Amino acid sequence: MRIGELAERTGVSTRSLRYYEQHGLLSARRGPNGYREYAEEDVKLVSEIRSLLSVGFTLEDTRPFVDCLRSGHSSGGSCSESVEVYQRKIMQIDEEIRVLLARRAEVAAQLAQSCPGCFVRGDK
Amino acid sequence: MRIGELAERTGVSTRSLRYYEQHGLLSARRGPNGYREYAEEDVKLVSEIRSLLSVGFTLEDTRPFVDCLRSGHSSGGSCSESVEVYQRKIMQIDEEIRVLLARRAEVAAQLAQSCPGCFVRGDK
DNA sequence: CTTGACGTTGACGTCGGTGTCAACGTTTAC
DNA sequence: GTAAACGTTGACACCGACGTCAACGTCAAG
8 A cells, every 4th residue: 555545544644644654653665666555554553643643642642552553452552651651641631721720710810800790601 | 221121120031022022012112222212111011911921822812901001001901802802711711621621531531441440540 | 442241133943743845756547 | 658646855834932143233331
């Protein structure tokens, strides 16, 4: 399978696929013409990457999952390193939520101060 | 007051002050030597900008507050446009929180699936 | 006069994932 | 044979709020 087909089957641009390769997340044999040749498993690999990116992982975060899949596991999350990343990520999200809640409170307080009687949708 | 003093008094780099001016948020008279000359009120202006930036406003978001102060109001939040920005911002923060909560749930679900029995700190 | 602190403008680097274009080689279909 | 579709690498653009450096003008103190 060449890059165009992989792109089509995964819904990922060829640009992105090359970018992933450039960062060591994807690898491809090269045909005699220099074209990249992908295997079936790469579809799954790319899907895993996109799935993780879509929930806020960085590309670097996806590396353990990719390695996990490549080492034969059926799921990218089956390895201990992946689990650690999951947990780090959740703690990180929690932290971001805390920051946002604090910000919301601050902004709401400033609003209340400069506009007494103003209410904010969602405030109890 | 020249830019160095304003920077010192507000705790903002001269680079930032020039950047704010470049974007029309700050203005300065020019001395005969070309140096920027600031008034006392500019200290308050810059403080307002920093205060808003620190709670996640973009520079553009601060414009109504700056205009409000410059038009003579004692508080940057006293104008209706500022109030609207406050409200937009709060709704925006709420949206971000919703997104993060959804993400957290997704990630936690994936973790649970690939690591049954794994618990996440903070999960009830 | 010289030194050094301070001022000026302009421009590039940062971070991340991707779009997009250029300039070129290959394969495919007619 | 030729055009269209696809492949290759390399490089610039984006977004936002700056840091940082260059190359230069200005001004006070010794």
